[in-house]
Amino acid sequence: MDDSPVRKALPGFRWERVERLRYKAEGSAPFRAVTRQVLFGGGELRSEWRYFEVAPDGHSTLERHEHAHAVMILRGRGRCLVGARVHDVSEHDLVEVPPLAWHQFRAAPDAPLGFLCMVDRERDRPQLPGPDDLAALRRIPEVASFIRTGDDDA
Numbered sequence: 134m135d136d137s138p139v140r141k142a143l144p145g146f147r148w149e150r151v152e153r154l155r156y157k158a159e160g161s162a163p164f165r166a167v168t169r170q171v172l173f174g175g176g177e178l179r180s181e182w183r184y185f186e187v188a189p190d191g192h193s194t195l196e197r198h199e200h201a202h203a204v205m206i207l208r209g210r211g212r213c214l215v216g217a218r219v220h221d222v223s224e225h226d227l228v229e230v231p232p233l234a235w236h237q238f239r240a241a242p243d244a245p246l247g248f249l250c251m252v253d254r255e256r257d258r259p260q261l262p263g264p265d266d267l268a269a270l271r272r273i274p275e276v277a278s279f280i281r282t283g284d285d286d287a
């Protein structure tokens with residue numbers, strides 16, 4: 134039944150009647166090996182709940198924006214940049230990304246990184262780092278060795 138309130142879980146972190154989408158349009162921002170599924174969006178809620186999955190060694194875009202993210206790691210492990218710090222993350226960890234904090238998620242070389250991410254439905258567009266932002270981030274050694282901006286991607 135297409136209007137059932139229940140969409141059953143399927144193998145491989147899929148759900149009934151949830152399309153697996155590209156993370157972003159190709160070429161719109163640097164990222165690697167990320168898919169997006171919108172689990173809840175539209176309807177009465179003022180938020181959206183998405184599931185992103187980063188394949189082993191892949192990464193999300195290095196970005197910031199006025200809206201916040203509430204994240205729960207659901208699958209695998211990796212690391213994330215939030216602000217000026219890099220953190221190890223694994224299943225069921227919770228990650229808060231505050232407004233205007235630079236952030237990027239990377240999967241481990243040998244494991245995917247799947248995470249739930251809640252956002253406001255009405256939200257500003259992500260900003261990408263400019264040369265000055267990158268210079269400031271790269272002055273922090275652990276951040277410099279972590280971030281991927283597209284130029285340095287294989």
Ligand code: MN
Nearest residue numbers: 196202236259
């Ligand atoms: Mn973001």
